[in-house]
Amino acid sequence: MDSYSIFIVEDDPWYGEILEYHLTLNPEYQITRLTSGSQCLAQLHKRPQLITIDYSLPDMNGKQLLQRIRSANPDLPVIFISGQEDVGTAVELLKMGANDYLVKDDHTKDLLWNSIVRIRENQRLKQEVEQLREELGQKYEFEKTILGSSAAMKRVFAIMEKAARTSINVSVTGETGTGKELVAKAIHYNSERAKKPFVPVNMAAIPADLLESELFGHEKGAFTGAIARKIGKFEEAAKGTLFLDEIAELDLNLQSKLLRVLQERELVRVGGNEKVKLDVRLIVATHRNLAKEVKEGHFREDLYYRIMGLPVELPPLRQRDNDVLMLAKSFLQEACKTNKLGPLQLSNSAKEMLKQYPFPGNVRELKAVIELAAVMSNGQEVTADDLHLNTVGGDNFLLSDAKTMKEYNIGIIRHLLKANNNNIQKVADILDIGKSTIYKMIQNKEIVLPV
Numbered sequence: 001m002d003s004y005s006i007f008i009v010e011d012d013p014w015y016g017e018i019l020e021y022h023l024t025l026n027p028e029y030q031i032t033r034l035t036s037g038s039q040c041l042a043q044l045h046k047r048p049q050l051i052t053i054d055y056s057l058p059d060m061n062g063k064q065l066l067q068r069i070r071s072a073n074p075d076l077p078v079i080f081i082s083g084q085e086d087v088g089t090a091v092e093l094l095k096m097g098a099n100d101y102l103v104k105d106d107h108t109k110d111l112l113w114n115s116i117v118r119i120r121e122n123q124r125l126k127q128e129v130e131q132l133r134e135e136l137g138q139k140y141e142f143e144k145t146i147l148g149s150s151a152a153m154k155r156v157f158a159i160m161e162k163a164a165r166t167s168i169n170v171s172v173t174g175e176t177g178t179g180k181e182l183v184a185k186a187i188h189y190n191s192e193r194a195k196k197p198f199v200p201v202n203m204a205a206i207p208a209d210l211l212e213s214e215l216f217g218h219e220k221g222a223f224t225g226a227i228a229r230k231i232g233k234f235e236e237a238a239k240g241t242l243f244l245d246e247i248a249e250l251d252l253n254l255q256s257k258l259l260r261v262l263q264e265r266e267l268v269r270v271g272g273n274e275k276v277k278l279d280v281r282l283i284v285a286t287h288r289n290l291a292k293e294v295k296e297g298h299f300r301e302d303l304y305y306r307i308m309g310l311p312v313e314l315p316p317l318r319q320r321d322n323d324v325l326m327l328a329k330s331f332l333q334e335a336c337k338t339n340k341l342g343p344l345q346l347s348n349s350a351k352e353m354l355k356q357y358p359f360p361g362n363v364r365e366l367k368a369v370i371e372l373a374a375v376m377s378n379g380q381e382v383t384a385d386d387l388h389l390n391t392v393g394g395d396n397f398l399l400s401d402a403k404t405m406k407e408y409n410i411g412i413i414r415h416l417l418k419a420n421n422n423n424i425q426k427v428a429d430i431l432d433i434g435k436s437t438i439y440k441m442i443q444n445k446e447i448v449l450p451v
């Protein structure tokens, strides 16, 4: 049984007795009764997990006591119990970080009981989230997740380390599938902010008219359909990292709004007046050349300088020397494990083919090609024939250079759908993309599924 230590600070012995009696109905609660503020402060080293305080104590008032508790432990839950209903004091105490304010009446015992249950549940969830984030952080140790030992990738790791040690903004550029999001996550989970949220938002995936409220939040009634207040991604990422992917797709109007928010370090939710202070590390990414976008008038120069921060340029896979083979081996191992296949090797011919191929879809494409090859192979090794770099959507598909990136994408998805009985979820998982991307292609008739 988990014990939970509660201090009851109450100078009226009779009322203290009632509270103690009621709370000990839960055998987990270990109660310590104290009758003054100074007694409470002197016992804080015993690490109570929650404190209830009578607002008017003989030696100090509730505000003074709360201030001193907060400076010793900013997270310790505190519930006030007051002899009178005084909304002003209640609001002030809650603003100072009290968790609840109850008035002494017939229902106090039950309200207190419920309040403690709620606070414990919040504490439990918070602990769980922190633990999960810690585990994620371990998962994102740079060199364990971002594979690469080429000179080009070593330079990337060196800049990432600098980024992780500071809180300055970071901009990640690189062709599609080079690992921009992976880099952003690794910086976050290796930084001081690791225990706070990493919030990714893809500028290209959200319709322009929804993006403002998605980023900055909205107040109830701000527009038709705004039935309740909603906090935006900036607020969701408080004390953590906001990852704005495909930043070049932001329209000029929203670029100005974003610039203002970043300059003033505060935001106002759509349809509201209240100013909300910001504390986020911003990481942006794009596959475009932002400097060129600025020159062509598509991107604001002042915003460009504000978000550029520390630039991380991810080289395309074809410029990473032997990383292609290292990645291929690792993806092959992973594919064997997930598909419950015996261990497979890459044949020499397969290695040669991978080294020659330019990989327009970069690491993402390599991963998909290898996963498919693992499934296709029926021997001990993956041969050049299993790689099927040239079978997607017809002969020499991937080797023909007259294709746009979009055509490659459609070709790969078409092929994988065929190989996986048109299981959209499975193909989305293999390619590490959202199902919506595939549905959009079907809607646009770029892909036709058999009826």
Ligand SMILES: Nc1ncnc2c1ncn2[C@@H]1O[C@H](COP(=O)(O)OP(=O)(O)OP(=O)(O)O)[C@@H](O)[C@H]1O
Pocket (backbone or CB within 6 Å): 145, 146, 147, 148, 174, 175, 176, 177, 178, 179, 180, 181, 182, 183, 245, 287, 327, 363, 364, 367, 432
């Ligand atoms: N160096 C690497 N080592 C291992 N896996 C990698 C590496 N780089 C990328 N990947 C994997 O490749 C896939 C694509 O990576 P990611 O989504 O980060 O790319 P991206 O550049 O953000 O793509 P896009 O431009 O399409 O948004 C992911 O599954 C990721 O885990």
